[in-house]
Each structure stands twice: as C-alpha cells, then as structure tokens.
Amino acid sequence: MEKNKIIRIKDIAKLSGVSVGTVDRVIHKRGKVSDEARKKVEKILKEIDYTPNLLAKTLGSNKTNxxxxxxxxxxxxxxWKLSLDNLDAAKKEWQPYQMQIETYFFKLNDEQSFKKAAKNVLKNKPDAIISAPIFLNVALDFFNEIEDLGIPYVHFNTMINGVSPLAFIGQDLYQSGQLAGSLIALSTPSPSGTVAILHISEKVQHSVHFIEKERGFRDYFKEHQFNKMEVVSIIIEGDDMKSFESKLVEAIKSNDIKGLFIPTSSGAKLTANIISKYKLPNICIVGYDLLKENIELLKSGQINFLINQNPNKQVNRGIYHLANHLLFKKEPPNLELFPLEIITKHNLDSYIKSNLH
Structure with missing residues (x-):
C-alpha cells in the first residue's frame, strides 16, 4: 500500500481476505465476527496503523466535545503563561473536529482558589479534563470525584499517587532533582561546603512537584557519598523584595553556599540579580525553563544551567491524547515522559534555532 494513500474499508477487506461488512464490524466493535476473521482484520489494521478518518467521523455527528x-x-x-503559549493554535487545529477547549484558572498558592476553579469545571460538564494537580490533598479529592463521574483526564507537569489519569505528560520530577544535583556537583570545584534548594513563596508541604524535585536533589548527594557536602533548604516566604533580599543574602553567607537549585522558572532571575547586586562569591545556579529573562541570564553567565520542561508541548500533547480518546476511545500511553534537556549558554542558540522548544 502506498504511503499516505487513503485507506478504505474495502482495501482492508481485500488485504485481510474477508468481507467489507466483517471489517466494519471489527472496526466499530459491533455484531458477531469469528475469531479467525477478527485476527485477520486486526493484523492488517496493525500493519497499516489504521485510524478511522477523523474529519468524516466528526462532521457526521452533531456532538461537541x-x-x-x-x-x-x-x-x-x-x-504557566508559557504552558498556554500555543493554546490558540491548538483550539484552531481541533475546531473542525468539534472540540471545544476551555480554560479554568486558580491562584498558584491558594488551595481554596483551586477548589473553586475545580467546582466551576464540573459545573460546566466537560467531556475530559487536563490539569496540573499542584495541591496534593485537594487534588486527590477532585480527581476521585471525576473518576466517580467517569470523566477521562490527563495530568501534566505534576504526577500524584492515589488516582488513575489516562496519562501523565511531563518530566520525571525526581530525576530532574537528581540532574540538578549532578550539575552542581560537576560545577563545584571543592568537595566540601553547602548546596541549597531555594523555595521562594511556595507552600512546599502541599506542592508535589517541589517535594519530588527536592527529594531527587538530596538523594543525589546521599547516593554519591558527598560526605563533606551539606544539603540545606532555604525557604523564603512573603512578597516583600527588601525582606527577600536580606533573607537570601544572610542564608548564602551563613551557610557558605556553593550551589543553588531553584525549582521554579521565575526564581532564577530574582536570585541571580541579588547575587550580582551584593557581589557574592561565585555560586553555581541551576534553574528551569526558557523564559526570556532566564535566557538573558544564561547568556550573561549569571546562571549556569536551565532544565527545560517544554510546558506548552505538555498541554498540546494532553489535548491530542484526550481528543483521540473522545473520538476513537484510543488509549494513550500511561506515561509520556519528556527528556530532561540541559541548556547552557553554549548550546542555547542552536537549541532555539532548532524550533524544538
């Protein structure tokens, strides 16, 4: 069969040696088919990677998903702005297939805001849900509820235990923390001193993605027996920048910090600027994501490494998997893990020009 040629049911019937009616019953899972005939048809379907024509199927139905x-x-x-960068394009792409994509927002450090937004989601009776389940306790309640309602859902960015999404899309957060540890260890000439994970205005105890990153970071130094390298957490609450500056400078000086791991996208800019302002000793900084300000800091050498997470691609893959599930009952992979991409000032330009981000 020629590549890209439209595969018709009668083509499949001819290849498998059965009738058109038999092929139709196998594809649509209706009516009686002998085991022998089903196996023949399924063998051909697998060989040609057959998918029913999406447009023809959806345009023939009045249902909007x-x-x-x-x-x-x-x-x-x-x-989170970056995670939705390509959303308009995704909406346009799926509009002909009668997919309606709606966004519901909650405040980043407010569990009650999450509860309210989740309630609004259910009020509007979605056919499927994509979510980043940041808050552990309230997230568990919400996803247990939608499982009881039979609503399929996908998680991105953060994976939690105790629930059963169709798929998780994102990075292995534990390994991400381990990677950060290895980058700092490689960049720290002295085997002694202190390395730190910096939490800025985060509810760490409820934020699964921060917990996993810190666990991986700490375990890296334990497993590789850096006995003289102490790992500490620096937790700075509040929004007052003057207070933030003084707390960070005091923490760095009092702990003789050699490396800083910042598990948020925006934290690298705040930290690097303060280190530069106070002319603190050379500290290796590992941050996240290709935000505009992070790119500039990477180019200038104020931060050493960025671990890129591709949040916009995570959302788009979630839409893709749910759309295919709603249309064809197609099961996505349980895990779709994105690679842990290390970006430095030396490979930044080639990475950006490759259009992979």
Whole structure:
C-alpha cells in the first residue's frame, strides 16, 4: 500500500481476505465476527496503523466535545503563561473536529482558589479534563470525584499517587532533582561546603512537584557519598523584595553556599540579580525553563544551567491524547515522559534555532 494513500474499508477487506461488512464490524466493535476473521482484520489494521478518518467521523455527528484545562493563572507566573503559549493554535487545529477547549484558572498558592476553579469545571460538564494537580490533598479529592463521574483526564507537569489519569505528560520530577544535583556537583570545584534548594513563596508541604524535585536533589548527594557536602533548604516566604533580599543574602553567607537549585522558572532571575547586586562569591545556579529573562541570564553567565520542561508541548500533547480518546476511545500511553534537556549558554542558540522548544 502506498504511503499516505487513503485507506478504505474495502482495501482492508481485500488485504485481510474477508468481507467489507466483517471489517466494519471489527472496526466499530459491533455484531458477531469469528475469531479467525477478527485476527485477520486486526493484523492488517496493525500493519497499516489504521485510524478511522477523523474529519468524516466528526462532521457526521452533531456532538461537541468539551475539554477543560485546569491550571494556575498565567499572569501569576511566567511558567504557566508559557504552558498556554500555543493554546490558540491548538483550539484552531481541533475546531473542525468539534472540540471545544476551555480554560479554568486558580491562584498558584491558594488551595481554596483551586477548589473553586475545580467546582466551576464540573459545573460546566466537560467531556475530559487536563490539569496540573499542584495541591496534593485537594487534588486527590477532585480527581476521585471525576473518576466517580467517569470523566477521562490527563495530568501534566505534576504526577500524584492515589488516582488513575489516562496519562501523565511531563518530566520525571525526581530525576530532574537528581540532574540538578549532578550539575552542581560537576560545577563545584571543592568537595566540601553547602548546596541549597531555594523555595521562594511556595507552600512546599502541599506542592508535589517541589517535594519530588527536592527529594531527587538530596538523594543525589546521599547516593554519591558527598560526605563533606551539606544539603540545606532555604525557604523564603512573603512578597516583600527588601525582606527577600536580606533573607537570601544572610542564608548564602551563613551557610557558605556553593550551589543553588531553584525549582521554579521565575526564581532564577530574582536570585541571580541579588547575587550580582551584593557581589557574592561565585555560586553555581541551576534553574528551569526558557523564559526570556532566564535566557538573558544564561547568556550573561549569571546562571549556569536551565532544565527545560517544554510546558506548552505538555498541554498540546494532553489535548491530542484526550481528543483521540473522545473520538476513537484510543488509549494513550500511561506515561509520556519528556527528556530532561540541559541548556547552557553554549548550546542555547542552536537549541532555539532548532524550533524544538
């Protein structure tokens, strides 16, 4: 069969040696088919990677499928704005197939805001849901509820235990923390001193993605027996920048910090600027994501490494998997893990020009 040629049911019937009616019953899972005939048809379907014509199927139906996206408000953090960068293009792409994509926002550090947004999602009766389940306790309640309602859902960015999404899309957060540890260890000439994970205005105890990153970071130094390298957490609450500066400078000086791991996208800019302002000793900084300000800091050498997470691609893959599930009952992979991409000033330009991000 020629590549890209439209495969018709009668073509499949000819290849498998059965009738057109038999092929139709196998594809649509209706009526009686002998085991022998089913195996013949399924063998051909697998060989040609057959998918029913999406447009013909959906245009013949009056049903509109609603996909809800439940995420932190994009104005609160540039990472979440980045996650929705290609959303308009995705909406346009899926519109001919009668997919309606709706966004619901909650405040990044407010569990009650998450509860309210989740309630609004259910009120509008979506057919499927994409979400980043940041808050552990309230997230568990919400996803247990939608499982009881039979609503399929996909997680991106953060994976939690105790629930059963169709798929998780994102990075292995534990390995991400381990990677950060290895980058700092490689960049720290002295085997002694202190390395730190910096939490800025985060509810760490409820934020699964921060917990996993820190666990991986700490375990890296334990497993590789850096006995003289102490790992500490620096937790700075509040929004007052003057207070933030003084707390960070005091923490760095009092702990003799050699390396800083910052598990948020926006934290690298705040930290690097303060280190530069106070002319603190050379500290290796590992941050996240290709935000505009992070790119500039990487180019100038104020931060050493960025671990890129491709948040916009995570959302788009979630839409893709749910759309295919709603249309064809197609099961996505349980895990779709994105690679842990290390970006430095030396490979930044080639990476950006490759259009992979």
């Amino acid at each position: 609603k996909i809800a996206i439940l995420v932190p408000h994009p104005e609160e953090d540039p990472y």
